[in-house]
Amino acid sequence: MTNPVLNTRLCQLLDCEYPIVQTAMGWVADPNLVAATCNAGGFGFLAGAVMTPAEVEQGILAIKQKTTRPFGVNFHMYSPGAPQIIDICIKQGVRAVSYSRSPAKAMVEKLKAAGIVCMPTVGALKHAVKAVEMGADAVVVQGGEGGGHTGAVSSNILLPQVVDALDVPVIAAGGFKDGRGLMAALAYGAEGIAMGTRFLLTRECPVPDATKQEYLKAVTEQIIVSKKLDGMPQRMILNQCLQQLETRSALGMLWLAVTNGLAFTRLTGGSLLGMLSSAWKMKQSNGMTLAQTMMAANAPMMIQEAMVKGHPQQGILPSGQIAGTIDDLPSVNALIEQIVAEAEVILNRFAGSEALKPILKTSGESHGV
Numbered sequence: 001m002t003n004p005v006l007n008t009r010l011c012q013l014l015d016c017e018y019p020i021v022q023t024a025m026g027w028v029a030d031p032n033l034v035a036a037t038c039n040a041g042g043f044g045f046l047a048g049a050v051m052t053p054a055e056v057e058q059g060i061l062a063i064k065q066k067t068t069r070p071f072g073v074n075f076h077m078y079s080p081g082a083p084q085i086i087d088i089c090i091k092q093g094v095r096a097v098s099y100s101r102s103p104a105k106a107m108v109e110k111l112k113a114a115g116i117v118c119m120p121t122v123g124a125l126k127h128a129v130k131a132v133e134m135g136a137d138a139v140v141v142q143g144g145e146g147g148g149h150t151g152a153v154s155s156n157i158l159l160p161q162v163v164d165a166l167d168v169p170v171i172a173a174g175g176f177k178d179g180r181g182l183m184a185a186l187a188y189g190a191e192g193i194a195m196g197t198r199f200l201l202t203r204e205c206p207v208p209d210a211t212k213q214e215y216l217k218a219v220t221e222q223i224i225v226s227k228k229l230d231g232m233p234q235r236m237i238l239n240q241c242l243q244q245l246e247t248r249s250a251l252g253m254l255w256l257a258v259t260n261g262l263a264f265t266r267l268t269g270g271s272l273l274g275m276l277s278s279a280w281k282m283k284q285s286n287g288m289t290l291a292q293t294m295m296a297a298n299a300p301m302m303i304q305e306a307m308v309k310g311h312p313q314q315g316i317l318p319s320g321q322i323a324g325t326i327d328d329l330p331s332v333n334a335l336i337e338q339i340v341a342e343a344e345v346i347l348n349r350f351a352g353s354e355a356l357k358p359i360l361k362t363s364g365e366s367h368g369v
Helices: 009-014 031-039 053-066 082-092 105-113 125-133 155-165 179-187 209-217 240-246 250-267 272-286 290-307 321-325 332-351 357-366
Strands: 020-022 043-047 072-074 096-098 139-142 170-173 192-195 223-226 234-237
Touching: 020 031, 020 332, 031 043, 031 053, 031 332, 043 053, 043 096, 053 072, 053 082, 082 105, 125 139, 125 155, 139 155, 155 170, 179 192, 179 332, 209 290, 223 240, 223 321, 240 290
Parallel strands: 020 043, 020 192, 043 072, 072 096, 139 170, 170 192
Antiparallel strands: 223 234
């Protein structure tokens, strides 16, 4: 029987066994990975942000064939296909949705009215507060250690700030891979952990082996933050592609942005007008420059080169710093079992200390058990 301290409000909200979330990495979080996560007791999100609405529905149906457990879908609320994806999530009875930039309050209200849990990812305290004001049921808080778009504040500083400011469940992301990390997050007041890089490095992950090997070879110092890709800070492995981008001219980056923008629009079933409309919405909602919004498609298209086509030196490798400490490719089930086992060892060790028993009791009560 799982220790009751691990049965947090997040587990109750998402109807999952363990407070472990697999994030919706573009080109990575496919139906196989999502279903494997859910079958192992965690909660997985489908990477709908790089799909057309029809592909999202196909992905949902594929997951349902592989698991009977609840799961979620991720998408960008500013994308032209967002209204259709919301309708699909409601029709298919998806348990939760995750999103990041430009939350539209009307869309959140529609999802909540249908009983769908709204769980955005943020990287700053003010964004966490705004997300809850917009209706979020829980918030994933990513510290600067996390991969992809990331903030400047580390998890151990950001997490307690957000926990103290919010009443909804907070999920820790950025720098987590094992049971020690899970227990650290719970100690800060979080209700669970969300991991991307750790789930990328599993057997069920669809990423080609050549790309996985680049992640396994990476050292922590090689996983840097750069604004070159789309004008916003992103944490990536410094490979040949990123080194070339760092020396590219502003005009060269603009041309790359236009080319990738058109390609991404075709890929997600949009139009040129829809792409321009989305860029304008992003500019209005996030205070981004027009150049940043136009460059937003660089990341998914260049990530695709590595994650789908298997060319890790020609594409971008978004990664959390934690990749520098990972050297194995377990199954998802083995990974989650190991995380839970490590957490329970720590809990059992603390349970033997009379001085810590009041603290553990308080922790259990704060997590709804």
